[in-house]
Amino acid sequence: MTSWWFLLLTAVVVAIVVVAIAWIMTTATRLDRLHIRYEKAWQALDAALARRAVVARSIAAVFVQADERTESAPATASPYGKANQLAILSARAERADRDQREDAENALSAALSQVRPEWLTPQLAAELADAEARVLIARRFHNDAVGDIVTLRSRRPVRWLRLAGTAPNPRHFEIAERELSPQFDSAAPRASARVVLLDDSNRVLLMRGTDPQGSGEFFWFTVGGGVEPGETLRDAALREVREETGHQLAPDDLLGPLWKRTEVFTFNGSVMRSEEEFFVARTPAFTLSADGLTDLENTVVHDYKWCTPPDMESFVRAGEKVYPEDLPRLVDEAVAVADGAAVTATPRRIF
Structure with a gap:
């Protein structure tokens, strides 16, 4: 009888220790993250x-x-x-x-x-x-x-348990949060679906364009555009790929949305506030068709290229912006998702 109680007590103590160690490891890992x-x-x-x-x-x-x-x-x-x-x-x-x-x-x-x-x-x-x-x-x-x-x-x-070690507590950054510029508030938000198209070599398809009423400077951007009335974000992404490239994707080809961002800019003489969400899709490299472009899009788009991150960085060094600006650093994440990595339930905000 005594032996049975001893074994039970030992098991309870071991279980408590195991739970405590698991909690410590989990909490320390969470702190690190x-x-x-x-x-x-x-x-x-x-x-x-x-x-x-x-x-x-x-x-x-x-x-x-x-x-x-x-x-x-x-x-x-x-x-x-x-x-x-x-x-x-x-x-x-x-x-x-x-x-x-x-x-x-x-x-x-x-x-x-x-x-x-x-x-x-x-x-x-x-x-x-x-x-x-x-x-x-x-x-x-x-x-x-x-x-x-x-x-x-x-x-x-x-x-x-001093799980945070000796690292100082981080501090809030407090600056006056004033109202945004009237240009931001007056511009109606425009929901947009964009697609990071990856080929088999993990290159991203980018379009090269100019603002019809701008300074003539070139910039590079992913395939995509505004969501039309009655469309879902995914429907808009599929339509934009078809219209801007001539390539047809199946709904299941789109993974995400993975990221989102808000961009305020002038285009064709108007201030726009674009609320963008980014999907990822893998496809073999193909030659684009401009048959689906509108007259305005034909004046905007001058070229396209399947690009690596070093390509994008070379565009920036040459004075041509890449949108989104973080794209060269985000390609690895897009590749991981295209290769089967899990997509978070809520798109992560990028800049």
């Missing part, structure tokens, strides 16, 4: 803030050029008196250490809030609206990641 998520969120926020500073410098340069063309420029009623301030604050924000970054970015936000839309060209106004939107979204993702880490690290077992 949360910290990785936090670091990626900070990198995205840092990139969004850097882009806003670049746009602010561009605005300052436009103001200076306007000032040079104007003999008298009253600072209180025009942008001219704000040029130096924007240039100084954008440079200060870019150079600020992490501890001083919030103050520097808040000062730049205050200066940008004084910029009136009518002072800017539609293109520059759209770039500012897009930069502000990216900062807003990236900051929220960053602070969500910080909140999840702080919540988990505040639990008593995590503190007692």
